[in-house]
Every structure is written in structure tokens, then in C-alpha cells.
Amino acid sequence: MRRIVLALFVFAACTAHAHDEKAPQAQGKAAPAHTHEHDHDDDKDHDHGHTHDHDTHGNKHPHIHENAAAVILNAANWDEYAPTGKEADAIYGDAALVNRYLTAVIAAPLPTRNANMTVRNVGGQLIDLTVNEPLSDQLSCFYIQKRQFVFDSLSHSSTKSVRVEKGREINVSSADVKTTGVDPKTGLKVELTYKLGGSDNFITIVTRFENPTDAPLTMNLADDLRFDAGKESAIKATEGSGPFYWFGDEFWGQAYAVVPGPGWSVRYESDARVHKLAYSKSGNDKGELMLAAGASFEFARRVFPAQNTLKVQSNAIAGLGGQTKMFSVAVTDAAGNIPPDTRIHVRGGDGFSGWGRTDDNGLMTASVPIGTYFVTAEIQGHKLRTASPLKITVQPNVDNTKDNELKLYDWNPGTVVASVTDESGQPIASKVEFIGQSGTVSPNFGPDSAVFGIRNLRYTPDGKFEQTLAPGEYEVRVSHGVEYDAFTGKIEVKSGQKTPLNVKLPRSVNTPGWVSADFHSHSSPSGDNTSSQLGRVLNLVAEHLEFAPCTEHNRVETYDPEIAELKVGHAVRTVSGLELTGSPLPLNHQNAFPLKYVPRTQDGGAPTTDADPSVQIERLFNWDNMSEKLIQQNHPDIGWLFFDKDGNGKPDGGYPGPRKFMDVMEIHPIDMVTSMTPSADYRGREHSNQVFGWLQLLNQGFRIPGVVNTDAHYNYHGSGGLRNWIASSTDDPAKIDVLEMVRNSEKGHLIMSNGPYLEYSVRESGNDKHVISGADLAAKSGKVTISLKVQCPNWIDVNRVFVLVNGKIVPELDFRRADHPGKFRDGTVKFETEAELKLESDAHLIAVAVGEGLKLGPIMGPDWGEQMPTALSNPIFVDVNGNGFEPNKDTLGHPLPVKFVAKPR
Template identity: 45%
Template sequence: MRGTPFAGCLAAAALALATAMPAPPTRATDLVTLSPQTWDSYAPVGKEADAIYGDFALRNDRVVAVIARPVRMRNANMTVRDVGGMIIDLARRDSEGGDQLQAFYAASPTNDFQFAGVEVDEPEIFDVERNEPDGTNRARPSMLVRARSITLRLISKPRPDRPTVELRYTLGDDADAVTVETTWTNDTGRDLAIEPADALRAERTFEKAPDGSSSLFWVADAHFGQAYGVLPEGVEVSSKSDARYSYLDYPIGGSDEVVLGPGESTSLSRRLVPAADLFEVRAVAAEAQGVEQSEGSLVVRDESGAPVEGADVLLRVDGELYARGRTDAEGRLSGRLPAGMEGEPEVVAPWGDSTTEFEPLDGEPGTYVATLPQPGYVVAEISGEDGGPIPCKVQFKGKNGTESPDFGPDSGEVAVGNLYYSHDGRFRQALAPGQYDVIISYGPEYDAVFTELAVDRGAEAGLTATLVRTVDTTGWVSSDFHSHSTPSGDNTASQLGRVLNLLCEHVEFAPCTEHNRLSTYVPHLRALGVERLMATCTGLELTNRPLPLNHQNAFPLALREHTQDGGAPTIDDDPETQIERLALWDGHSDKLVQVNHPDLGHMFFDRNGDGQQDQGFRGMFGHMDVIEVHPLHTIFEPASIDRDGRSYNNTIVNWMQLLNQGHRIPGVVNTDAHYNLHGSGWLRNDLKSPTDDPSEIDVMDVVHAAEAGQVVMTSGPFLEVVARSDGAEAIPGGDLELAGGSATLRVKVQCPNWFDVDRVQVFLNGKPSEDLDFTRESTPDAFSSEGAVRFDREIPLTLDEDTHVIVATIGEGSSLGPVFGEGGHADDKPVAVSNPIFIDADGDGFEPNGDTLGAPLPTKEN
């Protein structure tokens, strides 16, 4: 039936805290300062949780909110900054999604708030103390409060040109929302104009209320299961949203601007509602507005009677979205709607089928049933050669009229887009009936399995495969030194999703390198039970302007959990100061310092960016261990690349120019992945390693191999290069003294079954040697089309000067292909480039030749 309504203390008592504050009774509100003693009980969880020690947790039995400690330089992450005194975490305690809010900026974050006190109603415990001033020259309050209702008061530091601003955060024991009250008082002695406004940051997967005026502003994230509402009292909210922020204005007295005379005040109160979905936000708002509501439930089943979990339930009123929610594991969505509301409900299955038909459920008044066509199911059992579980990436592509599935957003975890990341190769996933091409892969050391799948309604389609490791990488391990997830602040990708992406692409070592914040992958690997399959450590990308110059990675670093930025060093506008600070961090500990995606002309030869050569940022040179030099395929192009009417510095050729000037800095490549749909895996470093077992990898072995240049950079092909002369030998990064003027270069290239190479080029002091350019067309006998080994040759070298030797291989007639998906890196060429071997031709030590490779040394890219 269409249109049927349904509803969707402190140090003195620190050790006694566990007994002083047990889990709260049904009706009580707590306010605590987060500390080692309170953390486990009070810190919220969720993809966007940013709380640290010293923040305030305010909660009752329904809601938990974290107000960031009101101090300067309190940043949630790289881009969510100046959050002192703001709400940075907020969630319903019973919601599975947990905190998904980046920040709610009440009034203005530039008001420099400080603690002003706590007010309580019917207190059970009240212990509030200001400790000695800390490094911010402010008393750090500690709190241990339980009461029927609690208000946390903050006040802005007086300024001669601004009003005094008081913030009050109130939560009662029966409240579904935090009440936020702002009072502006003019203490300046002259008229002041203020604009009552907030800003809310919730991005990417959030749907947002249409721009305009309303009694309720909302944002809702159906995928991660959290929604938020802002409900002002006595005034409407005027909203305007962009991709990141929603800007909320409150026209008190009908005007966006309020003029306060000397001594005058004005106040604004609004409820900030966390909820599992938009239905719940609407219900809390309606209750606050005195609207009569009816309770009800919707049960979603398929034609077999099985509950449908994760079905989207949408309610439109007059064609506009009113609410959206998702069914639970029992296929049920319960809640409240205004009594008598007429609307147009729709249910959409995770596999795409939908219905607008609903029937009453016998025996359950107020409950309706929606029935959907059955899906089919893929039941996967992907194994390694030993018959046991193996991580894998499984890609489903619809064919013959069947659409490709969309399991979830690119910020997701296990099921992302049309991919399923399985940590063990075993899963069951609903699919729309139809025909599918399926690609099963585990990185470029394994042959991919390409197969077809027919899925029928109500039936299980078995998907079995054995992944075979055909590429022999003995003595080398794969790595990605640079990737991100939501703690970085410039993306919202699940960190668990990042780990799954890395794991299922067979990256054997990956440091956690979030922007300006130390973090760790260990809890995710432990939860999956795959610690033995991927080595990791805590690292960092220290990111600041000028861009792209002032970006540096480092690992390993010491994580100081639940502290500002995890104990990371602070950024600096001077790149020389910043990289030195990073290199000397943790007591000048041994670490790898990597320069990320640099403009080498700007860094080395054009400090002021005027296009004239100078000494560059010389203070950086001694602190960098490796440099990112991708993209790799441009090693075959000139030092400057013209594209779309602009000239770009060719980083990898610029790097070879640097080598010729005596800057012996190894090159690396990394994905810099920010999202989880094929984000990691398409670039990697193969590093010399004393072990092939990820569980045995020593982080310092990785650091020292990279520092020594024992690195081959690749988008897939496994390239081995060894130079030999008179019984001595060297691998990339090494030195070799030439005996008798000649040496032999052994080059071997292996590929799995899903891409190929057709060219091997030797570069001598950065120049491609015409005599050492091997292609399938010119030297077909040097290449194979069968098996993993595609090229394997001893190449004689005759050298009359000191020469660094780099080998590159590429599939000019190939691509990474569908294993890396459409619209991503599928069209990228398979390419690998070795770091240089330094050959001393005259026995007096290697001397660079100073050659600029037929082009001027680069200056800053314009």
C-alpha cells in the first residue's frame, strides 16, 4: 500500500576511578577528562574519532560527545584544525557506525576559548580542579562529574575588537542531543556587529540538507551509519554546503547581522543531534518541536522470507527526501514519524532491486513488510597453492546486460565499488542475478584468475580458484612507503580499508604514514589475524606549504597514543627546518626520511622560484635518504615534458641529472593512495631483504636497504639487475670496481599472466644506450612469451669512464589492464626501473661526470 506511514577527580582519586565511576546507571550524565584511567570507558570509537588525552567526554546512556581541550594548536588532524573547545566526536552510543563527524565549530574557532566552569543539576559526584599551568600557560582542568544534567562552560579570551563569547555544552540524563548555547556580550564600549553562525564538517559519503532555510539542518551517512542534525531554538537555520563544510547562519531577529550596543548581549541555543540515520534525526527534532509521532517498524525480506540486511529505506514527501535509513541484521528498521504523515516510501536492496509496496505484518501492529526479489549469492573459496586461505582482491564486472555491482563507496572497507577485499579468500556476498566476469588477484607476483560467473536468483554460485605464485622474488620484499586514510584529514577512507587494500595487493611492508599524525595499522592486522602477512610500523608524512616541496615521510617513529598528533613533530613553513626536525625526531633515531613527490628543480636549483639557478634548499640535502621519482614511464621522455600547453619537469630524468651532479640519493615510488578502490598496489618498491617472510621482516633492514639504494621501483614487473666484474658483483645501490675495462650485466624480468614487457633499456650515466636497447621487435630471441620469465640475458659492458648503470623495462604494447579496474590505472604501462649501480672504471673511486643529459638543470616548475 503506497504512502502508508511507518517509522523508520582527579589525581587524588585516579586509581579509584574505576570504582568511583562504574558504568553509568540508566539515568545519569558523566563529564570526565580523558586520561589513561578514563580512556577505555569513555573515549568513543568510529572512523572519524579524534579524541586525545585532555579532551572532555560528555555522555549519558544515549549520547557521547567529545569537546576538544580548549587550547591553541589543538588540531584534530591536518585539515580539521583549531578545534579547541569544539565538538570533534559525537555519536549515539548504540550506533554501529560510531563517530563520523569531523567537527562542529560552534560560534567561531578563532575565539580562543578557555575553561570557565561546570554547572550541574542533582550531582552524585562533583570533582573539578584546575591543575598547574602547562606549556600553554593555562590551567589544565581535570574533571570527574556525575549528575542529572551537566553544563560545560567555556569563555573566550577578551579582545578589544571582539565581543566576549561564552559557550555552554549541556547534556541531561534523558537527552538525545547536546544543547549548545552561545552568548555574545559586548564589553568593548562601542557598537559591535556579530553574525551568529556555526560550521559543521562532514564530508564525502554524507548526504546533506538542501541549501536554504529550515527549522532543521541535517547530514546523513547511510553507508557508515551515522547522521547529525542541528535544531536551533526560536530561529531557523540558513545553510549552505560544499564538499567539506556546511555553513550555518542564524538570522536572529530576521537579520544575519546583530548589532550589540555597549554592555548588550544576545544568545543562540541549538540542539546537536547524533543519530544512526536521518529517520532518527527527524524523530528527535519532531519530539523537541512537540509534534505528535507514531512508532512503527518496517521489516524487509526477500521472497524466501530471509531478512535483508542493509536495505536502503527512503521516504519522500512531495517528491523531496524526508528520511533515509538502513535495515539491521534482522531486516528491520524501527523508529518514529509524525502521526498521519503521508509520503512515498521505497526500499532498495543492496543488490539493486527495489519496491514501493508494503503490507501490514500480522501480529505486530504498526509493523509493515516489504518483500524484495531474491538475490543470488557468490560463495567464494579462494586458496593458495597449499590449499589454505589466501588474501585476494575479487573484482566483479557485469556482462551481457548485467550491471557491475556497487558494494559501497571508495572510502569503504571490505566491499568497495565492484571489489571485494578478502583477507582469507572465504566470503559470501549477495549479487544481482546475471552474468559476470570475475578477476581474482593477489598482486603482481601471482597469476590472476579470470573466470565467469552465472548468478541465479535464490541460488548460490560457487567461486573457487587457486592463486599461483609464478614470479620468484627470493631475497626481495615488496613495499609501499606512502599512503593515507582518514586520520590524515584530507580524505575519509577507512584505515581498515587501507590495510585490506595493501594486504590484498600483496604489499609485504607498509608503514602507516598519515599526514602530520602518527598512527598504526597493527590493531587492524591483529583484528584480521593477518599480522604474519604484512609487516608495518608507525611513520608519518609531514605536510606543509610550499607545495609540493615541503612533504616528507619518515619511519619508524615512536607513537605516543592518545596525544596531540600521536606525538608527531610539528610542521614548519621553512622546508629546511621541517625536514631537519623530522630527521632529528625521537632523539635522532635511525629512520628513513623520504622526500615526497618533489619539484626537484625548485628544491635543488631554484630556491626563490625565479627561474634562475641558485643553490636551492641546500639545508634539506643532508637529511633526505630517498626521493620519490615517479612516474616511471617518463624515464624514456625528455627532461622537460610539454603537455596541454604547459611545460613540466620530468622528475625521474631530473633525478638522473642529480645523480650526475653527485647527489647520490636513491629513488623510490609509492602510490600516495587516499582511497580504497584500487588505491594501493599499482606502484611498489622491491627491496633487498634477508628474509622473504613478512612476519620476519625487521623494519631497520628495510630502512637500511632503502638508504643503500637496494631498491627496484615497479608498477608490476619484477626486475633483477646484477653487475659482475672479475668475480665481484653489485646490485642496485652498490659499487663495483671495473676489472679490465669490462663487466657483465645480468638482467632478468618476470611478469605474471596479466601483463607483459617488450623493452629493456640500459641507461649509462642517465643516457639511454642505443646499443643496449632490447625490444621484442629488434631482438625477439631475448624475450619470452611463456612462463613468468620474459627476459633473461647476460649483457656485456665496456666502459671507459665511471658510470652509473640504471636498467628500465616496460611493456610499451601492454598495460596493467583490468586487474586495476576501469578509469584508474588500467591503462598504465607495466614498467620497472632499477636504482643505479655505480661502476668505478679506473679504480680511484666513483666520480660523477656532471652531465646534464642534453638539457639545462631544472628550475622551479611554473
């Protein structure tokens, strides 16, 4: 097989391998933020400092710059100069450097400039760097001289001229950004210059050190950088030293190389987040530099971005004067077809190793040093041609772009054509899991941070997709959250054939007047994970979460662009918010929504944290001119917060401030509700029992409604494992009133669950007027009638329902399937009854449904699936004596808690 390959020069970008939603292996962000339209008149500018594109490996609107230029980013030039990508963090006031090849951003040198919660103090540093085709920034921050200097100025310049060479006019351009700083410890000064020529495929970073003191100063030449890759398909140079250091993410399509000047070498070591670089010359292995009084020294290094690790290494080698030569590999499968988005591994006999990807024509084109290479492939985690790699000898004076065909004899896939609908035939977002059977290996579509294909999961916003799979037998699990029945069945995929997967998921659980919500989840803008924000939204709609505030760490954000791009506005309502995350951990975490989102500004206009939880939560309460908002205390240590401020294990009254301002409080894991002790073994470790602590608080008179949330950080079965059902005047997600969600949550009109749907109300016996969770009920007779009903889809069950009266189980209201078979059923309605209760004094009543000895199971994945099915209401407060509800002060047989410390094992 022969193919014609267009000639490319050594530094040219490989053709982007574009993907639409039918090819999930490489979905990501690459379209400029300005392509999104929004329905909200009150906030027409919803673009982010990061982007909302969904195709990492192909950009609809790449930056096109004929000349090098430097600008300060503002509203007028943003679309032309701001980079995009999952990790892009540029805001107004930062400086952008661009040319035809790359886009870079240098953060404004402000002491308050942070890229996100964990990438902090970035003023004057390189925070974004990406090739222009496609724009896909994956760099968190390149810290010059290991954060030694505080920068305080910023200037930029651009030049353009025409040079005549051999009778031809050639455009010549250059641009730079400069900032100056000082080491507060030693007084050492530095001038930092970022340089970019019109045709450079790298950015040059020059540090000029000056010793203004009257004594010599000794320093080490060293940088560090943040490139987070704990859950990614990222690779990097083996720890050691060499003429350059490289690393990159093959899935999201961006790699980097750091190259010091000639004669210099770089030592490198790294973990999942931080990469440490130390520079040295022969005879100075420690890299120490002594500057005499009044002396100066200049050091330069170049940083190359590229689409993959194969290309970035070759560019670095060429930049150091090494000879490289272009070659191409044409990939076909066993049937002669072009497999989309194949990952290509190229390994040289001298230890050179790198990865690339094929384009839409099945070609992988790159440059490598002269030599012999062995080429293998990988598709969906299947390693191909490892036993018989393609051997290619790249020669200096030969066209190496021809006749290199990598035939994947073992890859002869079929195609699954899926259609997932509800019982009326309407398409619905869904989660589809493929599990290989009878020797068939499960696919691996992408990392935990991906969007449409994550490990062996296939997410779809509209129930439709076509997915190539290796031939074989698969178990298929199809679901759409806990209000819908799930489908589990078998399919056989045959080579070259289409296998239909037509699934109807009936909405078996009816929830009129209640909508499901998750108040707390995260994605890459939070800084403590690398998940695609688009993937988070797709997770939420696939799991049928109808109300989902955007709550990134320390950053007001929005899901509006993602919802618009996925076309799921009919299925989910969102609002801007945040999780304000400070120290001490884990105590000082509060969520809040709605908050005003100020796009392209520091933290989206969010408040800052404070070391005192009382100050921090009050600041949040007062934010946006004391606007109405829900403030949620996240995963609290109840004893520490309420009773043991200094954390020494002795009661001292706790923090008084948060009690005034918190509206709701997280109390998960709720499947500990049957362990009526302050702590218990939970999945192999001692865990504080938040439910028990909450019950003790209620008895002391703290009327703080409980909530549960996933706190999801990654997208593999990320959302859906916990949810709240909130009373709502509408069942249409698109019409949900945000402030109604706030107010009903504050009132406790909310049911917590990991799956079962619990209906619960109480009325005074003989009276038809009933109340729901969170409400007060006057019942002077002391006689109340409790209505209970539990619904579950076909993949969840419960076998026990009971009522807690002032935090204690009442034996006559403790129903087990084995003892009360007439009250339990096998269909959607698992349990239903009305029960009478005589109260002698005021009491709060909480309903609970559980599946003792049961698990949610594989539909919810290996983590959430281990939970015991549980639903838990908020309390109804029954006033018997007629003078208002009075708490009974009972501590439930245990002292009030103090700061939790797990006992040593």
C-alpha cells in the same frame, strides 16, 4: 506476513544492523579501541584517538551510562568514556559528555589542538558526537561562531539527584562543559556551555556573548562545521533555510541535525567538506546582532546525533514540538527471505525524505511526522520498488508498527561462496571484482572509503567469503598482487542457489631476498580523505605488500590494531611513521619511519611543520632524539627544491637543507621513463618528468635513491599500483627487520615497479662477484657484465628492456621484443640475458623494463590499470679510474630544472 515489534519510544535508537565480514555493505569501525591486543612489549598501548572497530552498525561494547556525566579524558577513564568511529579524534585532556543516548567530545582549549591535518584549531569546539549504540562518530568538528573566538579555559560538572513523581523515584542528572574565549579582533567575550541531560538525545550548545568594550559591537550569529563527504554515501538538506539543518552518512551509520531555539531559523549551504550555518529570527533575516557596550546576549542551539537521516530529522521535529509517530517496515525478498542490510528510503508527500537501514530481522523502525509516506529500497546499488513504492499512512492513534511489509519482488539473489588459495591450497588475502555481463548490473557494495566491499570489489583477508548477488552473469577477476597470477572467468549466479568460486592463484613470480613495500599511503586520520584505516590495511595485504609503514599526514599512527583484527600479521610487517605535510605545497612533504607513537596525544607525538623545508626536514631528522629513521622526500618539484628556491624560474641554488637529510626521493610516475625530456604529456596533461630530473641529479653527484609509492587515499583499487622491492635477509613478512628496510633503502638496494619484477646485477667481467642496485663496483678494466631478468604474472607483459648509462640509453643494451625475439619469452620469465659493456669512465648504470604500447590492465582498476608496465632499478655506481666514483655533470641535453609550471594549453 505479520511480525511482532517491540515498542520503542520516539527517541530510542534503532536496532543496529550488525555485519560480519560476510556482509560487506556496511563494514566499519564500532568496537572500542581497547578490545585490541598487541604483540609489542615496547608499546602496549596502541589505542588511537579514533577506533579500530570493523562493524559500524553494531557495537560489541556500547557505552552504557545511566546518568549524564562530564569527565576529562585520561588513561583511567578512556575505555568508559571515549567515543569510537572512523572520524573520532579525542585525545587525553579533552572533555567528554555522556548519557544513556550519546557521547560527545569537546576539544581541550589549547592553541595547538588540531583534530587532524585539515581540521585545525579545534580548541573548545565539539569534535566528536555519536549515539552510543552503535558508537560511530562521523563528525569532524562543529565550529562555534565560525572560529571567531580563541578559547582558553575548560571546566566541567555533573549533578545527580532523585525526584519523586507519582510515588516513583526517578533519577535526574545533568552535566556540562564550559569554556571561555575572546575575539582577538574586537575584544568580544564569550562563555560557551555544552549541556547534556540524563535522557537528552541531543547536546545543547549555549553561547553567551558579552561586550566588555565601551562601544557597540555588531556580529552575525553563525556556525560552520566539517563533515567530509566527497566519496561517501552522504546526504544532506537541500541548500536553503528552515527550522533545522540535517546531514548524515548512511553507509557509516551516523546523521546529525542542528536545531536553533524556537522562533529561529537556520540558513545553510555546503560543499563536500564545509557546512555553513547562519541563524536568524523573523524580521532579522541577516541574523545581525548588535551588542551595546556592557551588554550580553545568549544564544542556544541543539545538535542531534542519530543512526540515520530518517531518524535524526524526526528527532529534530519532535524536539521542536512537532508530533511524530513510530512505524516499522518489514522487508523480504522475492523468495520470502530477509535480505541483510537493506537501505530504506522514506519519502513524504510534503517533501520529507530520509534513509534508514534494516536490522538483522529485516525491520526498519523509526519515527516520522504524521502523514503519508512512500517507501522504496536499495541493495548493492540496485534501486527496488521505485515504480511501485509501499504506501504507508502514519496515524496519530494507531499502532503503525504492524502490517507494513515491503516485498522486494525484483530482488531474488543467489550467493557466491568464494575460496581463494595459493598453489598449495593455503588461503590468501585477495581482491575479487564482479563485473555484470549480458545486461546484469555490477553491484555497488559500498563507497570508496569502505573496507570489505567497495563499489564492485570484494576484499577478503583470508580468501573466504559468502556474498549475495543479483542473479545473472558476471565476469570475475581475482588477484593477489603482482607476484601472483590472476584469474579472470565467468560465473552465473542463480536465484536462491549457491555458486562456488574456488580459485587458485599460483605465485608465479619468485623474489627470494626481496620484499615488496609501499612507504606512503593514507586513510581518514590524515584529514584529507575519509577512508577506513582498516580498509587501507586490507588493501595492502590483498595486493601482497609485505612491508607497509603507517604514514598519515602530520600524525604518528599505527596499523597494529588493524593487522591484529584482520589476523594478517603473517602477511605484512608495519611500523609507525608519518608524512609531515607543510607549505609550500607540494614541495614540503616528507615521510619518516620508524617514529615513536604516543597514543591518545596530540598528533600521536608527531613533530610540527615549518614554512621552510630545510627547517622542517631537519626537525624530522632530529625527532625522537635523532633516532635512526628513513626520511623520504615526497613527490618533489626537483627544480624548485634543488635549483630554484624562490620559484621565479631562475637558478639560485635551491634549498640546501633537505639535501643533507633526505635518504630517498619519490620519482613517480615511472612510466614516463621512456620520455627523456623534462616534461611530457601524461594522461592528457603536461607533467613534470620526475625520472628525468632524478637522472640529471644523479649526474650532478646527488646520490639520492629513488622510490615509488601509491600515496593512496581511498580504498577502491587504492594500494598496489606502485611498489618497491627491497633487499631483505628474510622472505617472511612477519620477520622483516624494520631497520634493515631503512638501511637498504638508504643504500638504494631497491627496485621500483608498477608490476614487473626486475632482477639486476653488475660485475666486472671475469669476476664472479656481482653487486645489486645502489652499490658501488670497482672495475678498473672498464669491462662489466650486466645480468638482467624480468618476471611478470600472467596479466602483465614487457616488450623492452634497456640500460641507462649516466642517464642515456646505450643502443647495444636496448632490447626490444621485435628486434631480439630470442631474449624474450611468453611465460613468467619475460626476458633474461647477460650483456657486456665497455666503460671509458665512471658511470652509474640503471636497468629499465617496460611494456611499450601496453597497459597494466583491469586487474589494477581504471586508474592504475592505465599505466604502462614499468620497472626501474636504482643505479649501480661503477668506478673505472680507481679513485672513487665521480659524476660526469652531464645535464642530458637540457638545462638543469627550475620550478615546474605547466604551459597553458
